[in-house]
Amino acid sequence: MATKTFEQPDLVQGSPFAVYAGVDCPSVGMNDSEAIARARRRLAYIEGRWVDRRVQAMILAVGDSLTDGTLLDMMMEAETIAAENYGGYATIMLTKPMTLCAWSQRLIERAGDGSLVTPNGTRIANVAGIPGSAFNIYLTGQITLLEGPVIDRITPEVTLPDGTCVGRRALAERVYVPLIECLMYSGIATCP
DSSP states (O other): OOOOOOOOOOEEEOOOEEEEEEEEOOTTTOOHHHHHHHHHHHHHHHHHHHHHHHHHHHHHHHOEEOOOEEHHHHHHHHHHHHHHHOSSOOEEEEEHHHHHHHHHTTSOEEOTTSOEEOTTOOEEEEEOOOTTOOOOEEEESOEEEEEOOOEEEEEOOEEOTTSOEEOOEEEEEEEEEEEEESOEEEEOEEOO
16 A cells, blocks of 8 residues: 655745835925825835835745746746646736737736636736846745735934934835745746
């Protein structure tokens, strides 16, 4: 009789990180509530891109590699890995240019709820890429993104040891913790 083996699913936990935006407040003309509102708007504008980049960096640091090739070949490899090694709904993350490539090749489609999926039903996340990085396709298990509340504050003027004065500043920030289940792969696809 064959020996039975048991595995526990891996849950990869990302370290907490903060995404923030700041505004220099001129000493005259901008009150605290206006400065905080500006910092919050800037945070809302940049937040998604920075979270995408941080999650991708986490996958690159500890994940496995897909075989680099055409987008079609790499998506087939990702679907195969997910089918053979993951019991849940996997996610393929494509950078914005690769999403356009996949759409033009009919490798992805819109689901009934408007989200992007492969013809097999694997979810597609359309993400901002890491500037300067060639990596543009990622495969993950379920991603749970824990996010804290936006914290804002005004810093007082400060005189630095060299005598220069740094004026008031407004800051808005949020702390995130990404949790990725089981699968983490990345690679470099080409779009023919």
